[in-house]
Amino acid sequence: HYAQIQQENGRYFLQKGKDITKDQTYFLWMLTQQNLASTLFPLGEMTKQTVREIAAANGFDTLSKKDESQEICFIPQNDYRHFLENNIENYSLRFPSGDFLNTAGDVVGKHSGYPNYTIGQRKGLGVALGYPAYVVAINPKLNQVILGKKEELFGDSCFIKNVNLMKYDTLPTDKPFTVRIRYRNEGVLARLQQEEEGIVCQFLTPIDAITPGQSAVFYENDDLVGGGVIQ
Structure with missing residues (x-):
């Protein structure tokens, strides 16, 4: 991971990696003091380009030119919906279609199962409200997805x-x-x-x-x- 470990006033903490474009501290906030005391992040003081150069110099030429992954590494084609359907038993029964609501509480359409949507999503909603609609809230208990305008x-x-x-x-x-x-x-x-x-x-x-x-x-x-x- 591209992160650095520092110590101050008897406490360990993470510091952003030298390569800010690859910094991964956001994902590591849950590491405890005990974890940090026994962890090393050798990439933290390097840029990605430096890592590629070291790999090439040590005979890993193909690896040094490998394209970077921008999405979830274990989700094929970055299709997490398909992944959920294939890995959760009785997915369609557990997460059936439900109502799209506007922020006034009116039903404006049907969704295909609330796990298929994320807050802030605009594309792929399949409803026309006369204005650009975004997912502004999700209510799993009532199986509802609430749509609203950008400002909402x-x-x-x-x-x-x-x-x-x-x-x-x-x-x-x-x-x-x-x-x-x-x-x-x-x-x-x-x-x-x-x-x-x-x-x-x-x-x-x-x-x-x-x-x-x-x-x-x-x-x-x-x-x-x-x-x-x-x-």
Whole structure:
């Protein structure tokens, strides 16, 4: 992984890799102090180009020219819907068709099973509402997918559970942190309030597609402070 391990005030924490375009700290927020104390990331101080050059110099010419994978490595053709259908028993019975609703609660169409959709999705919905429609919410209990306009995707807060702190054992309250809610996302400044059950995250600028189940990872410059799961 392209990440670096640092130590300060008796605590281990991750720092973004030298090759920012390949930085993978977002996926590693759950590593504990014990994990970090016994882990090495030899690629963290290198760029991808340097790694390719080392591979070529050691006789791995074909490997050094291998195309990069941009998607989930174990999903053929990046078709996760087909993967779910083939790997979950009685998939169509467990996740049947249901209603598309607009944000006013009106039924506007039928979906093909809520796992086939993601917050922020626009393409492949199969409904015409007279305006560009996006998935703005999913209600698994009622088997409903809610559609809305682009501006209805934005929110300014979320609650983060299953929190793991790295750089600090308790979050400082006198400063905002940069919070990323997706991998390919630069992040937004937010105030974080630590509570017994998790962290209240208040974004200083509204952000789109806040998705329950996704990771929210907070940074101080290039240092990974901690992370958790959006509730």
